[in-house]
Amino acid sequence: MMWTNVRAVIRREYMQRVRSKWFVASTVLAPVFVIGLTGVPVYFAQQGDEAERTMAVVDGTGVLYDRLAPRLEEAGYDVREQRWHSDVVTELRQAAEDGVLGGFIMVDELTLETGEAILYTTTRPNPIRQVTLRSAVSRAALEFQLEQQDVDAEALLSGGELRIEMLSETVSGADDPQFFVAYMGSFLLYMVILIYAIAVMRATLEEKTNRIVEVIISSMEPWHLMLGKIVGVGAVSMTQMLIWLLVGGVAFASGLPMLIAAQPELAELDALREVLPGLGMTALFVGFFVFGFFMYSGLYAAVGAMCNSDEEAQQAQFPVLLLLVVPIVMVVGVIENPSTSLSTGLSLFPLFTPILMWARVAGGGAPAAEVALSFVLMFLATLAIAWVAGRIYKVGILMAGKRPTVPELWRWIREA
Amino acid sequence: MTIDATQATGDGYAIRLDGVTKRFGKHTAVDNFDFQVPRGVICGLLGPNGSGKTTSIRMIMGILHPDEGSVSLFGDDPDRTRREKVGYLPEERGVYKKMRCLELITFLAEIRGVPRSVGRRRGGEWLDRLGLEGWADKKVEDLSKGMQQKIQFIGTVIHEPELLILDEPFSGLDPINQDVLEEIVREFQARGTTIVFSTHLMDQAERLCERVCLISNARKVLDADLKELKAAERKGVVAVEFEGPDEWLEGPEVARVDPVNGGLHLILREGADHQQILRRGLDAGVRFLRFDLVEPRLHEIFVRHAGAEAATDAGVPASVGGER
Numbered sequence: 197m198m199w200t201n202v203r204a205v206i207r208r209e210y211m212q213r214v215r216s217k218w219f220v221a222s223t224v225l226a227p228v229f230v231i232g233l234t235g236v237p238v239y240f241a242q243q244g245d246e247a248e249r250t251m252a253v254v255d256g257t258g259v260l261y262d263r264l265a266p267r268l269e270e271a272g273y274d275v276r277e278q279r280w281h282s283d284v285v286t287e288l289r290q291a292a293e294d295g296v297l298g299g300f301i302m303v304d305e306l307t308l309e310t311g312e313a314i315l316y317t318t319t320r321p322n323p324i325r326q327v328t329l330r331s332a333v334s335r336a337a338l339e340f341q342l343e344q345q346d347v348d349a350e351a352l353l354s355g356g357e358l359r360i361e362m363l364s365e366t367v368s369g370a371d372d373p374q375f376f377v378a379y380m381g382s383f384l385l386y387m388v389i390l391i392y393a394i395a396v397m398r399a400t401l402e403e404k405t406n407r408i409v410e411v412i413i414s415s416m417e418p419w420h421l422m423l424g425k426i427v428g429v430g431a432v433s434m435t436q437m438l439i440w441l442l443v444g445g446v447a448f449a450s451g452l453p454m455l456i457a458a459q460p461e462l463a464e465l466d467a468l469r470e471v472l473p474g475l476g477m478t479a480l481f482v483g484f485f486v487f488g489f490f491m492y493s494g495l496y497a498a499v500g501a502m503c504n505s506d507e508e509a510q511q512a513q514f515p516v517l518l519l520l521v522v523p524i525v526m527v528v529g530v531i532e533n534p535s536t537s538l539s540t541g542l543s544l545f546p547l548f549t550p551i552l553m554w555a556r557v558a559g560g561g562a563p564a565a566e567v568a569l570s571f572v573l574m575f576l577a578t579l580a581i582a583w584v585a586g587r588i589y590k591v592g593i594l595m596a597g598k599r600p601t602v603p604e605l606w607r608w609i610r611e612a
Numbered sequence: 613m614t615i616d617a618t619q620a621t622g623d624g625y626a627i628r629l630d631g632v633t634k635r636f637g638k639h640t641a642v643d644n645f646d647f648q649v650p651r652g653v654i655c656g657l658l659g660p661n662g663s664g665k666t667t668s669i670r671m672i673m674g675i676l677h678p679d680e681g682s683v684s685l686f687g688d689d690p691d692r693t694r695r696e697k698v699g700y701l702p703e704e705r706g707v708y709k710k711m712r713c714l715e716l717i718t719f720l721a722e723i724r725g726v727p728r729s730v731g732r733r734r735g736g737e738w739l740d741r742l743g744l745e746g747w748a749d750k751k752v753e754d755l756s757k758g759m760q761q762k763i764q765f766i767g768t769v770i771h772e773p774e775l776l777i778l779d780e781p782f783s784g785l786d787p788i789n790q791d792v793l794e795e796i797v798r799e800f801q802a803r804g805t806t807i808v809f810s811t812h813l814m815d816q817a818e819r820l821c822e823r824v825c826l827i828s829n830a831r832k833v834l835d836a837d838l839k840e841l842k843a844a845e846r847k848g849v850v851a852v853e854f855e856g857p858d859e860w861l862e863g864p865e866v867a868r869v870d871p872v873n874g875g876l877h878l879i880l881r882e883g884a885d886h887q888q889i890l891r892r893g894l895d896a897g898v899r900f901l902r903f904d905l906v907e908p909r910l911h912e913i914f915v916r917h918a919g920a921e922a923a924t925d926a927g928v929p930a931s932v933g934g935e936r
Contacts, residue, residue, distance in 0.1 A: 200722065200723075200725060201695075201722070201723040201724075201725070204719055204722035204723045205723070208708075208711075208715075208719050211715075212708070212710060212711065216710070403706075406706040406707065406708075406709070407702065407704040407705065407706030408706030408707055408708060409706065410670075410673075410675055410700075410702040410704070410706065411700060411701075411702060411706065411720065411764075411767065411768075412723060413674075413675060414673040414674060414675060414694060414695075414698070414700045415694070415695050415720075415723045415724050416695065416723055594675050594676070
């Protein structure tokens with residue numbers, strides 16, 4: 197019974213937001229944007245003429261064609277061999293002009309020594325294709341040369357392998373330092389926490405400035421209202437992320453192979469697959485977000501409650517914003533040196549934890565015990581913030597007039 | 613002077629304020645305020661701007677906490693009874709502009725413990741009743757100010773409270789809608805709802821109230837049953853209509869002269885004898901069309917007790933708008 201009003205606030209907050217144009221736009225447009233980003237090149241690639249992708253190889257060496265052809269095919273060309281004869285250029289040029297052929301590559305003894313080759317083509321290949329073609333030729337030559345030396349050319353050319361043996365204990369499953377995941381994840385956490393915490397502040401401010409809060413506070417405890425708003429906005433954020441995650445997953449699972457099929461030179465994107473976080477990491481990400489959101493939305497609710505206008509809130513939020521910006525500034529350092537005592541200490545400070553501990557975990561430098569400890573600390577910090585913010589909120593939400601000074605705030609907290 | 617005509621005891625009060633004081637810094641907004649409203653009574657809280665009406669109401673509603681004194685509702689801790697038993701229409705009206713009308717009403721019902729389905733049904737009935745059928749699914753921001761005010765009123769009564777506290781409920785409404793609202797307030801009273809409303813419209817208070825409480829400068833000036841108050845104050849006002857000179861109006865007995873309905877109301881000083889005035893008029897050769905001891909209007913009572921200055925501050929011009 198006591199919670200029916202909190203539920204009502206949550207429902208109202210959730211429904212109003214989920215139905216708003218802003219939510220629909222940001223939720224739908226973000227994935228549409230991402231899909232567009234991947235889909236449009238696919239579309240363009242499929243527009244390419246069959247003939248343009250037919251590539252003839254004129255091999256003056258007799259050894260390069262077998263090594264070059266698979267590489268070109270991998271890059272999306274239909275390859276055919278053309279024997280060398282004195283009129284070969286004229287003949288192939290004619291074929292290209294007739295539209296049967298996209299172009300042809302001439303390789304000879306010089307190619308074997310320097311990797312030089314000549315591409316005759318009707319349309320200038322884009323820079324990525326140029327790189328692909330060039331590396332296909334040079335690798336084919338290199339492979340031939342290495343085989344002459346009787347070494348494992350394939351292993352060497354594929355980049356070798358670096359095995360990492362950790363000398364200290366780390367979180368299992370994260371033993372491959374992944375700068376990309378660590379950095380992008382931290383940045384994403386910063387963004388979503390900030391966006392939704394500010395949404396809580398705005399909602400509080402709106403209620404306060406349009407005065408409906410008097411009616412509501414006369415029917416329920418201020419901290420019930422605050423809790424309802426935070427949970428409501430939090431539920432909206434989770435909904436949005438869930439939609440993104442699902443759409444992203446589907447797009448990645450089905451879209452990427454399509455993209456690579458159509459645009460084979462992007463095959464390296466497939467490596468993203470290994471880099472993307474698994475279920476455990478995703479859960480950890482959500483955990484960091486939830487605590488981060490609760491801590492910061494509590495602070496932002498208090499900021500909203502003590503202000504009377506957007507301009508005032510803009511200024512008053514600065515100290516809170518700083519708490520979010522500091523870790524994002526330090527995140528690169530922490531990813532690079534995840535195990536120093538400075539990194540450890542900073543990442544255990546609850547308000548920095550979501551961003552910095554994530555960076556350490558994803559970067560592979562945080563022991564499980566420290567991660568667990570950070571969650572305990574965040575939990576305690578959430579309670580403390582709820583207590584303090586609740587008191588500021590309770591007094592501030594009904595207060596008109598000028599913004600409180602720090603001593604006044606302290607009195608609110610003590611006396612509320 | 614305090615006239616307390618209430619016989620009700622302890623829990624017979626819907627509202628009881630004992631020695632309530634509220635200060636803002638050095639300014640005392642409400643000073644040692646005792647105020648009781650018996651159940652089922654409709655009571656007007658009157659006073660000039662800044663006299664402490666809204667502060668008192670906010671303390672009753674728990675929005676402000678008194679520095680001294682106590683507030684009880686229905687003889688109980690107000691925090692426990694307030695949510696479901698009290699409907700509150702604040703002076704500064706706020707709505708969720710982006711919400712649809714019926715949703716807002718349902719939400720306001722829900723936070724007072726009314727199930728959603730019941731809230732929706734009642735809300736629909738009220739919208740029909742107030743001529744807002746067809747607006748249920750419109751956003752509040754699309755409504756005119758007056759319509760929004762009706763939505764707010766519906767939100768105030770949607771949980772069928774036993775006590776209605778309305779801060780300046782009539783301000784901003786056109787005369788027709790003032791009448792509609794007045795009628796609804798009467799209906800609630802007929803059902804046994806206790807109603808307290810603040811207003812600066814003395815005539816309205818006079819029409820509606822059974823009790824009045826006058827506040828001036830943070831202090832209670834009067835708190836009484838209106839009928840008894842008027843009877844007790846009857847001796848104080850003479851209505852006159854006459855032909856001839858008017859110098860005789862000035863005299864030691866007359867505190868003030870107000871033009872009312874084409875005639876004049878002479879407000880007498882305490883203890884003054886109207887016979888003296890009549891004699892002076894006749895001596896001056898005045899031909900009287902009317903010389904009538906009347907019930908003082910609430911405005912006059914207020915002036916008598918709080919002083920003309922306070923009445924003018926209240927935004928009540930010396931005499932505007934006739935009696936019905």
